[in-house]
Amino acid sequence: MAAATPPTGAVEVAGSIISLAGVSRTYSLGRVEVPALVDVNFDVEDGEFVAILGPSGSGKSTMMHILGCLDRPTSGTYRLAQTPVADLDDDGLARLRSRTIGFVFQSYNLLPRTSALDNVAAPLLYQGVGRSARMARAHAALERLGLGDRARHEPSELSGGQQQRVAVARALVTEPALILADEPTGNLDSHSGAEVLTLFRELNAAGRTIVLITHDAEVAAQAGRQIHLLDGRVAA
Amino acid sequence: MSLLELLRLSLSRLRTSRVRAALTMLGVIIGVASVVALVGVGRGTTSNITNRLSSLGTNLLTVSPTRQDATSTATLTLDDSDAIANLPSIAGVAPEVSTSLLVTAGDKDTTTTIVGTTAAYPRVRAYEIWQGTFLTDVSVERSLRVAVLGATTATNLGLGAADLGSTVSIGGIPFEVIGILQPKGGANFQDPDDQVIVPVGPVQKYFVGGNDVRSIGVSVADGGDMTATSNAIKALLRERHQLAATATDDFTVFDQTQLLAAASSISATLTLLLGGIASISLVVGGIGIMNIMLVSVRERTREIGIRKAIGARGRDILAQFLVEALTLSLLGGFIGIALGLAVSALIGRIAGWGFTFDPTTVLAAVLFSLAVGVVFGVWPARQAARLDPINALRYE
Numbered sequence: 001m002a003a004a005t006p007p008t009g010a011v012e013v014a015g016s017i018i019s020l021a022g023v024s025r026t027y028s029l030g031r032v033e034v035p036a037l038v039d040v041n042f043d044v045e046d047g048e049f050v051a052i053l054g055p056s057g058s059g060k061s062t063m064m065h066i067l068g069c070l071d072r073p074t075s076g077t078y079r080l081a082q083t084p085v086a087d088l089d090d091d092g093l094a095r096l097r098s099r100t101i102g103f104v105f106q107s108y109n110l111l112p113r114t115s116a117l118d119n120v121a122a123p124l125l126y127q128g129v130g131r132s133a134r135m136a137r138a139h140a141a142l143e144r145l146g147l148g149d150r151a152r153h154e155p156s157e158l159s160g161g162q163q164q165r166v167a168v169a170r171a172l173v174t175e176p177a178l179i180l181a182d183e184p185t186g187n188l189d190s191h192s193g194a195e196v197l198t199l200f201r202e203l204n205a206a207g208r209t210i211v212l213i214t215h216d217a218e219v220a221a222q223a224g225r226q227i228h229l230l231d232g233r234v235a236a
Numbered sequence: 237m238s239l240l241e242l243l244r245l246s247l248s249r250l251r252t253s254r255v256r257a258a259l260t261m262l263g264v265i266i267g268v269a270s271v272v273a274l275v276g277v278g279r280g281t282t283s284n285i286t287n288r289l290s291s292l293g294t295n296l297l298t299v300s301p302t303r304q305d306a307t308s309t310a311t312l313t314l315d316d317s318d319a320i321a322n323l324p325s326i327a328g329v330a331p332e333v334s335t336s337l338l339v340t341a342g343d344k345d346t347t348t349t350i351v352g353t354t355a356a357y358p359r360v361r362a363y364e365i366w367q368g369t370f371l372t373d374v375s376v377e378r379s380l381r382v383a384v385l386g387a388t389t390a391t392n393l394g395l396g397a398a399d400l401g402s403t404v405s406i407g408g409i410p411f412e413v414i415g416i417l418q419p420k421g422g423a424n425f426q427d428p429d430d431q432v433i434v435p436v437g438p439v440q441k442y443f444v445g446g447n448d449v450r451s452i453g454v455s456v457a458d459g460g461d462m463t464a465t466s467n468a469i470k471a472l473l474r475e476r477h478q479l480a481a482t483a484t485d486d487f488t489v490f491d492q493t494q495l496l497a498a499a500s501s502i503s504a505t506l507t508l509l510l511g512g513i514a515s516i517s518l519v520v521g522g523i524g525i526m527n528i529m530l531v532s533v534r535e536r537t538r539e540i541g542i543r544k545a546i547g548a549r550g551r552d553i554l555a556q557f558l559v560e561a562l563t564l565s566l567l568g569g570f571i572g573i574a575l576g577l578a579v580s581a582l583i584g585r586i587a588g589w590g591f592t593f594d595p596t597t598v599l600a601a602v603l604f605s606l607a608v609g610v611v612f613g614v615w616p617a618r619q620a621a622r623l624d625p626i627n628a629l630r631y632e
Contacts, residue, residue, distance in 0.1 A: 105629070
């Protein structure tokens with residue numbers, strides 16, 4: 001794979017790209033308050049490859065939603081690319097997501113009945129990029145992941161590994177400061193899973209910041225640093 | 237996102253579910269088509285009535301006798317007719333006596349209406365002479381046996397321009413053909429071109445007897461007051477017929493234009509009514525769109541979640557679903573307009589009043605289907621836009 005260009009996202013990053021200070025997230029289930037995250041503190045520096053590791057029920061998903069700006073902390077401060085997330089409304093969160101984060105999900109989450117090319121180009125649509133530029137950049141991203149010849153295929157015509165690579169291409173196409181991957185190998189066979197992890201290491205070597213959320217210690221071992229979550233707290 | 241991008245998105249979406257899109261549009265298509273067709277047919281009827289209105293003769297009052305009770309015999313006479321002619325604001329008076337007789341010309345014959353009248357008849361009844369001349373005051377005064385043929389009658393008898401001066405036999409009495417009328421067309425329950433016009437004298441003398449006339453057509457002068465003239469005629473006839481102040485009229489004065497104006501207004505009201513009923517089906521079509529869009533939001537919850545995760549704002553999702561609903565309603569609207577115009581053209585052709593393209597109806601139909609799309613598209617689109625991305629992504 002060719003070297004990925006270093007992040008040139010719209011936001012200039014100096015120091016920590018992710019900074020959590022005393023972050024808690026509590027869900028209300030009727031009258032019962034269920035704490036999902038309790039007083040979480042950690043930073044992720046620009047260019048790091050961090051794995052957040054924890055068994056199910058440890059608060060991983062909540063962590064992923066908070067980090068991905070899909071949810072807000074109940075208390076504490078989360079700064080993404082120096083921007084305090086608490087200050088933003090829904091549209092502001094959408095804009096921050098669109099500029100800063102590339103998502104890779106366990107179940108790929110590609111748009112159904114939509115070609116790989118259009119899937120990869122979709123984030124650019126919401127950034128207001130013109131059609132021809134969109135198509136050119138999406139094509140380049142697919143080429144970079146060795147899927148140039150699959151551009152016209154729809155997700156149902158691709159293997160799991162190929163779909164996940166399309167999803168990675170979609171995450172990369174906006175040149176985001178951060179790639180946020182949620183169990184990216186969870187639905188893949190070991191071979192395809194290893195390929196995706198190699199891909200992440202290469203992207204990281206080229207300067208991309210990656211946060212990978214997993215329950216699998218072997219997967220987490222691929223990262224430069226591990227953060228262990230247990231019962232909503234960062235374990236020592 | 238630009239409108240073009242949204243349109244592209246919604247068209248590619250509709251392409252992936254063609255049958256559903258077609259069925260959804262069908263409601264709007266039927267609604268718009270029935271509104272356009274019914275309004276078109278209604279307008280055709282109205283203009284048809286208006287045309288007949290002018291072909292019946294303008295400023296026309298018709299005086300006819302009425303029986304007061306079983307014993308009395310109400311009559312109008314030629315003398316009544318002459319008296320009316322002396323009233324002010326009268327342009328012409330044509331008394332009519334008619335009967336139905338066999339008319340023979342050479343080896344052809346036809347049974348038709350024989351109208352005995354005066355020279356004022358064409359003016360009063362709005363006929364024009366096509367060949368030859370009409371009755372003159374002289375020929376009426378002298379009760380000459382001359383005849384003017386209606387266009388249909390002339391055709392039935394095989395007579396044309398070359399046959400002016402020839403003789404036809406009416407009920408066994410020979411008459412000289414002096415003219416042929418221009419056809420009026422517009423066949424009602426009675427063909428206005430199937431008749432023979434002769435001076436009133438011979439009809440009374442040979443065929444019906446007496447001095448009575450069936451009716452008196454009165455043409456009021458341009459600028460004359462129809463109501464005032466009508467009242468003047470009533471007063472005159474009451475006096476002539478020596479009616480007591482308490483007695484009811486033994487005649488009626490009938491204003492034909494009023495009747496037709498009323499008919500025309502009834503037709504316009506019916507058009508409005510039919511259009512209103514048809515627009516109910518348009519509303520039903522709109523509800524169909526809303527229903528499908530709500531189902532679509534449900535089905536595509538995950539897609540909405542994905543789009544939000546990769547940067548779509550609420551309003552991007554709102555716009556996407558709204559434009560989809562609008563595409564359905566407008567596309568359905570355009571097809572419906574084409575269908576409606578075709579149907580009203582076909583009906584106009586069969587009924588014989590032709591087809592007039594009415595841009596106001598088309599514009600109204602377009603705006604209406606646009607409104608249907610907005611009204612019934614907004615709610616589902618808002619539902620889509622409000623979805624929480626986390627739940628939407630989890631949705632299976």
